[in-house]
Amino acid sequence: MEKIANSRFSLHPLLAERWSPLAFDSRPIAPEHLGSLLEAARWAPSCFNEQPWSFLVGTRSDPEGHARLLSCIVEANARWAAKAPVLMLSVASSSFARNGKPNRHAQHDVGLAVENMVIQAQTMGLVVHQMGGFDAQKARRQLAIPEGQEPMAMIAIGYPAEVDSLPEELRDRERAPRSRKELSAIAFGAAWASALPDLT
Numbered sequence: 739m740e741k742i743a744n745s746r747f748s749l750h751p752l753l754a755e756r757w758s759p760l761a762f763d764s765r766p767i768a769p770e771h772l773g774s775l776l777e778a779a780r781w782a783p784s785c786f787n788e789q790p791w792s793f794l795v796g797t798r799s800d801p802e803g804h805a806r807l808l809s810c811i812v813e814a815n816a817r818w819a820a821k822a823p824v825l826m827l828s829v830a831s832s833s834f835a836r837n838g839k840p841n842r843h844a845q846h847d848v849g850l851a852v853e854n855m856v857i858q859a860q861t862m863g864l865v866v867h868q869m870g871g872f873d874a875q876k877a878r879r880q881l882a883i884p885e886g887q888e889p890m891a892m893i894a895i896g897y898p899a900e901v902d903s904l905p906e907e908l909r910d911r912e913r914a915p916r917s918r919k920e921l922s923a924i925a926f927g928a929a930w931a932s933a934l935p936d937l938t
């Protein structure tokens with residue numbers, strides 16, 4: 739299914755065509771494709787090149803690991819995410835390795851790395867759905883995440899499947915159009931909430 743962004747200005751197809759589906763095929767992702775996804779994340783920019791990201795990965799070749807990640811995901815998400823052949827948890831390092839000071843850009847940088855991965859996935863015919871709906875404390879325990887490392891988002895990755903493969907109660911949501919705020923609500927001139935003259 740396609741859900742192309744209805745944008746006012748032109749967008750690269752990789753961005754326009756990306757969306758977060760619920761319907762995953764259970765077909766596994768080849769190790770070299772998983773490697774490309776993680777390389778994409780690895781080559782993201784970050785503040786002071788700190789690279790404050792880590793990824794815990796559960797694949798079908800490690801059913802126990804996949805189940806461990808899945809067990810941390812809330813039921814409302816687990817019912818569709820269970821099918822995804824790859825589950826990941828992104829983690830942000832809270833302080834700079836270089837001086838131990840708080841890194842207030844760490845979460846921003848983890849988001850950049852994940853978006854790199856999302857776009858790489860899109861080039862490979864894979865789909866990605868991120869989730870805030872998981873138990874971070876449980877993930878910390880189950881996945882042995884140390885202090886100073888903050889669980890950020892669960893990430894389901896796989897090949898897309900037909901809407902009809904979903905339980906009936908999820909199908910309307912899957913078919914719903916993607917929506918966004920207007921550009922004028924997120925892009926201002928040089929003062930908060932002022933109009934950006936070039937776009938009016």
Ligand SMILES: Cc1cc2nc3c(=O)[nH]c(=O)nc-3n(C[C@H](O)[C@H](O)[C@H](O)COP(=O)(O)O)c2cc1C
Binds near residue numbers: 756871
């Ligand atoms: C950090 C983060 C957390 C999210 N948490 C959830 C979630 O728990 N469950 C869910 O179904 N979708 C979740 N999403 C997906 C968003 O709802 C989705 O990206 C948004 O509605 C825009 O839709 P699109 O990605 O299809 O354009 C999350 C996305 C992000 C980036």
